[in-house]
Amino acid sequence: MKAIVTGHSRGLGEGIARALLARGAEVMGIARHGNPGLPGVREVALDLGDPAALSAWLDGGELAAFLAGAERAILINNAGVVQPVGPPGGQGAGRLALAVTVNVTAALVLTDAFVAATAGCAGRRVAHVSSGAGRAPYSGWSLYCATKAALDMHARAVALDGLPNLSIASVAPGVIDTAMQAEIRATAQTDFPAIERFMALKRDGALADPGDAGAALVDYVLDARFGNAPVADLRDLG
Structure with missing residues (x-):
């Protein structure tokens, strides 16, 4: 099994990478x-916010070479940013772009390249790391909500394509x-009115551990149920 994880250097991405390694996957x-605490990962230093750099890297063939010969292959599009936070009018063209x-372009570009490189694979899966914010609006998060909703819709549409041996889901x-x-939590309340809810989650110890969450996500991606619904929430799965 070969797996590709974006944003693996910390947080949930690190948890995902560790869980995949523990299950015997070759991980890119x-x-x-980089993350020196993940010596088993084949690391690619790449700014996913630079479309030209991503395109050039794909043209170089490293992704296709890594996936060559894989019987099972996984792509987990985890990388994402929450900024800019606040209503339109002060978000800024550069930060929006x-x-x-x-959040969106890199995930779709990598999905396209992954599908092309795994055409002969017996089992291939794509997981977008989404968010409840893609399914419920938050004041101040118009950009974040919109980009996560885009991943959800992408998974829905690709599922309808019926590509051979491909399962896809956008997972919160x-x-x-x-x-x-x-x-x-460091955001001004004027930019993000729901901040108190997130402060309370931290205060009450209600935030999930990144390692535990990464393991749960990998368990689901490897489960036979994965792809039955193109949009899923780990909190709703038994």
Whole structure:
């Protein structure tokens, strides 16, 4: 089994990579920064916010070479950013473009390349890491909500394509104790009115451990149920 994970260097992505390694997978991690605590991961230093760099890397053939000969292959599009937070009018063109590129464009580009490279694979799975914010709106999170909703719709549409031996789902993993959560708690309430809810989750110890969440996500991706529903929430799965 060969697996590709974006944003593997910390948080949920690190938890996913560790869980895949524990299950005997060959893992390629794609992120701007490496993680020396994951010596079993084949790391690719790549800024997913740079479309030209991503395209050039794919043209170089490293992804296709890694996946060559795999009987089972997995792509987990985990990388994402929450900024800019706040209503339109102050989000800024640069930050908006970067967020859409990381959260959506990179995931779709990698999915396309993965599907092409695994055409002869007996079993292949694509998981987008989504969010409840893609299914319920939050004031101040118009960009984040929109990009996560885009991943959900992409999974729905690709599922209808009926590609051979391909299962796809956009999966919300729950609220996890990551650097992104710390970033959210540091946001001004005027930009994100729901901040108190997230402060309370941290205060009450209700945030999931990234390692546990990563293991739960991998368990689901490897489960026979994966892909039965193109949009899923780990909190709803027994």
